[in-house]
Amino acid sequence: MFDISVLWKAPEVNPINRKARTIPGLNPVNVYGRVFFFSWFGFMIAFWSWYAFPPLLYETIAKDLGLSQADVANSNIVSLTATLLIRLVAGPSCDRFGPRLTFAGCLLAGAIPTALAGAVYNVQGLLALRFFVGILGGSFVPCQVWSTGFFDKNVVGTANALTGGFGNAGGGITYFLMPAIFDSLVADRGLTAHVAWRVTFIVPFICIVTTAVGMLILCPDTPTGKWSERHLAVQQNLATHGISGAVVDVPGELTDQATAGTNSPNGSGSGSDEKKLGFEAVEPKQIGGFAHEAPLGEQAMLDTARGEVVVKPSFREALPVVFSAQTLVLAGGYFCSFGGELAINSILGAYYVKNFPTLQQRGSGNWAAMFGLLNVVFRPLGGVFSDLVYPRFGVWGKKALIHVVGLMTGVFLIAIGLTDPMDQNTMFGLVAGMAFFLESGNGANFGLVPHVHPHANGIVSGCTGATGNLGGIVFAIIFRYNHKDYAQVFWIIGVMTIAINLSLCWIRPVPKAQIGGR
Secondary structure, three states: OOOHHHHOOOOOEOOOOOOEOOOOOOOOOOHHHHHHHHHHHHHHHHHHHHOOOHHHHHHHHHHHHOOOHHHHHHHHHHHHHHHHHHHHHHHHHHHHHOHHHHHHHHHHHHHHHHHHHHHOOOHHHHHHHHHHHHHHHHHHHHHHHHHHHHEOOOOHHHHHHHHHHHHHOHHHHHHHHHHHHHHHHHHOOOOOHHHHHHHHOHHHHHHHHHHHHHHHHHOOOEOOEOHHHHHHHHHHHHHHOOEEEOOOOOOOOOOOOOOOOOOOOOOOOOOOOHHHHOEEEOOOOOOOOOOOEOOOOHHHHHHHHHHOOOOOOOHHHHHHHHOOHHHHHHHHHHHHHHHHHHHHHHHHHHHHHHHOHHHHHHHHHHHHHHHHHOHHHHHHHHHHHHHHHHHHHHHHHHHHHHHHHHHHHHHHHHHHHHHOOOOHHHHHHHHHHHHHHHHHHHHHHHHHHHHOOHHHHHHHHHHHHHHHHHHHHHHHHHHHHOOOOHHHHHHHHHHHHHHHHHHHOOOOOOOOOOOOOO
16 A cells, blocks of 8 residues: 655665665655656756747747748757757766766756747747757756666656656646746737747746756765765675675776676676676675665675666667667657657647637647646656556566557557547547557656666667657658648557557567666
8 A cells, every 4th residue: 555655754775776765756855855856847847948939939939930831840850859869968978977967967058049049030040049959858868867866676667757757747838838928928018029939938048047056056966975986885885784896897888897707787697606796795684774774685786786887888888788679679669659749749739720720829739738738647657557567577567568558559649640630529538548648658668768778777768768859850750741731640650659569569678688677
C-alpha cells in the first residue's frame, strides 16, 4: 500500500551510490526533493520558451512578418533541428561535466535568443532565432540524466516520467500564457500587436535566467557531492560496508580498467570472482544498518559499483553504445512518441481552427494547450506503470510496455486521420485518448533508459532524446508537404508508429553481458 508520507520525509537511499528509493517531491528542503523540483521546473520553463512561438505564430506573428504557410512550417522544422543537435551534444556533456552544469548551460544559452525575439523583422530572422531558441529543447537530456543520478532503479521510471511529464507540460502552458500575456499588453498597456508580441518574450527570458541561477546555487551535482568525485564516493561507500577494491577509473575512458585484469562496466564476468573484477570480498558487515540506508546484498553492491557509475566518454568508446540494438529500441520508441508529440503540438491549434473556425486563435490555443498539459498526468503514468511491472517482469516488462502503448498510439492516430472529426466532442475525445498512450509512451521509454548501458547514461539519454526530435522533424516535414491536410498526416504517423514498434519488439531490453542495470 502506498505510504503518502514518502512524498515529504527523507528517503531511504542505496548504500553505494546514495540514490533515493522514494521521491520526496513535496519536500524541497531535502536535497532529493530539491533536485527533483529543479529537474522538472527547469525543463518546464525551457519547454515553455522553446514552444513560445506557435501560439502566436499562425495569426499574430505571421501577419506582422508576412509569413506564408511554408515559412511557418519551415520555422517549426528549424527549431526541432537545433534541438536534435544540442541533445546529441548534451548527452556526452552530461557524462563529462555532469548534468547540473549542462542543464544550466542549456538554459542560459537559450535565454539569450529568447530575449532577442523583438529583433526579428523578416522570415530569415525568424528562422535564425528559432534555431537558437531550439537550444532550450536540449535541456531535456540533462533533466533526465540528473533525475536518474538521484533516484534508484525501483523508482527511477516514476522519477523520470514525473520530471519529463511536468516539464513537457510547458508545451501546454505556453498556449495559455503567451496569448494571455500578449492580450494583456494590447488591452491593458495599449501596445500595438507589432510591439506586444515582441515584449511578450521577455517574460520567459526572466524565468529561464532565474531558474538557471537557482539550480547552480542550490543544488549539487550528485547525491555524493561533486561530479568529478563520484567514483571516489562509491569506492568509499564500498569500503564502509566491508568491501574493498577499486571501481571504474572515471578520469579515463568508458572501457578503462580499474586494475589489471578487470572487466569494463559493459563487459562480462562471474559475479563470484570478485578479484578478476577489481574487488575483494572481505568479512561481511551489517548491510543496511545505517540511517536511511536500504538493505542491499554484497553482490548487488558490487554490481552497482561496477556497472552503474557513469564514466567519462570518448568518441571511440561511445560508438558501440550509440549503435547498440538496445539503444536503437529506445530511439525508435521515442522517435514515434515524442516525435509525434512535437509535430502535433506545432499544428494542433491550426488543425482546430481549420475544423472549428469559431474557436479563433485564443480558443483553439486553449484547447491545443490541453494536449500538452495532459503530460502532467499521462507521462508520469507511463513511468509508474513501468516501475510497477519491473518487480515481477524485470526489464522485459518495461520494454513490453513501451511497445503496447506505442501500438495503441498508432491506432488512435489512424482513427483521427481517417475520421477527420468535425464534431468537437469527437475530436477532443480522440485526441485525449491518443495523448494518453502517446505521452505514457514517453514516460515508459525513459523508465527503461536507466537500465540500458547505465555506465553511459548520458550518451543513451542524449541519443534517445535526439531521436525524438528527429521524429518531430520527419513528421513536421510530412505536415509541411501536406499543407492543411492534417488528417492525412495523422494516419500516416499512426502507420509509421505501429510499423516501427513491431519491427523492434523482438530485441533484448539490455545487452546479455551487461553488468548492473537489471
